[in-house]
Amino acid sequence: AQKVTQAQTEISVVEKEDVTLDCVYETRDTTYYLFWYKQPPSGELVFLIRRNSFDEQNEISGRYSWNFQKSTSSFNFTITASQVVDSAVYFCALSGHMNRDDKIIFGKGTRLHILP
Amino acid sequence: DVKVTQSSRYLVKRTGEKVFLECVQDMDHENMFWYRQDPGLGLRLIYFSYDVKMKEKGDIPEGYSVSREKKERFSLILESASTNQTSMYLCASSLLSSGYNEQFFGPGTRLTVL
Numbered sequence: 001a002q003k004v005t006q007a008q009t010e011i012s013v014v015e016k017e018d019v020t021l022d023c024v025y026e027t028r029d030t031t032y033y034l035f036w037y038k039q040p041p042s043g044e045l046v047f048l049i050r051r052n053s054f055d056e057q058n059e060i061s062g063r064y065s066w067n068f069q070k071s072t073s074s075f076n077f078t079i080t081a082s083q084v085v086d087s088a089v090y091f092c093a094l095s096g097h098m099n100r101d102d103k104i105i106f107g108k109g110t111r112l113h114i115l116p
Numbered sequence: 117d118v119k120v121t122q123s124s125r126y127l128v129k130r131t132g133e134k135v136f137l138e139c140v141q142d143m144d145h146e147n148m149f150w151y152r153q154d155p156g157l158g159l160r161l162i163y164f165s166y167d168v169k170m171k172e173k174g175d176i177p178e179g180y181s182v183s184r185e186k187k188e189r190f191s192l193i194l195e196s197a198s199t200n201q202t203s204m205y206l207c208a209s210s211l212l213s214s215g216y217n218e219q220f221f222g223p224g225t226r227l228t229v230l
Contacts, residue, residue, distance in 0.1 A: 009156075033218075035218065037221075042223065043125075043204065043206075043223055043224035043226070044221055044222065044223040044224060045206065045208075045219075045221040046221075047218060047219075047220065050218055091158070091159070095218075103161060103164070103174070104210075104219055106158055106159045107158065108156070108157065108158035109158050109159075
């Protein structure tokens with residue numbers, strides 16, 4: 001069975017600190033996709049990144065970076081020099097290679113508070 | 117940009133009322149989804165549809181039904197609303213032919229049932 005675990009329910013850091021959000025997944029598929037979404041207070045989930053299982057290169061986008069490690073089944077997300085606008089709920093998600101009735105499995109989310 | 121819109125941001129209904137939540141996407145996506153989001157429980161899939169007039173039960177379909185008469189529109193129906201259906205409802209869509217299930221979400225409808 002597929003599963004996504006975000007062990008950190010809530011994190012608070014002071015602005016400009018770095019913060020890492022953990023994501024551990026379980027799957028028996030050899031081809032799969034991992035995602036991160038951001039849900040700001042407005043409510044809409046915003047797509048941040050997609051990674052496929054064959055691409056273990058780390059990704060950096062501005063202050064955001066992602067560390068994908070198949071050996072530990074983890075896909076962690078780091079925000080460098082955090083800002084108040086980063087305050088949101090962040091979801092990690094997993095999907096197999098898409099068939100008609102495939103579903104995406106979401107973690108329960110990590111609520112991140114960036115304190116001014 | 118993919119646009120997923122939901123008919124209402126906030127909705128207040130009474131117990132026993134029939135409630136319709138509408139979702140429209142403008143990118144010709146085959147797949148559409150309805151989730152509910154509750155504190156501590158994350159996103160839970162209610163129903164999804166991969167084609168017009170097709171529907172599949174998700175993890176928590178009880179008390180809900182859906183309708184997909186047109187490709188761009190996916191409606192969630194609460195036949196007789198109950199207080200335990202007070203929640204945030206999120207609609208999403210994705211492109212089947214992409215091979216991966218990257219979903220695009222609407223802004224959500226916060227439903228309160230009194």
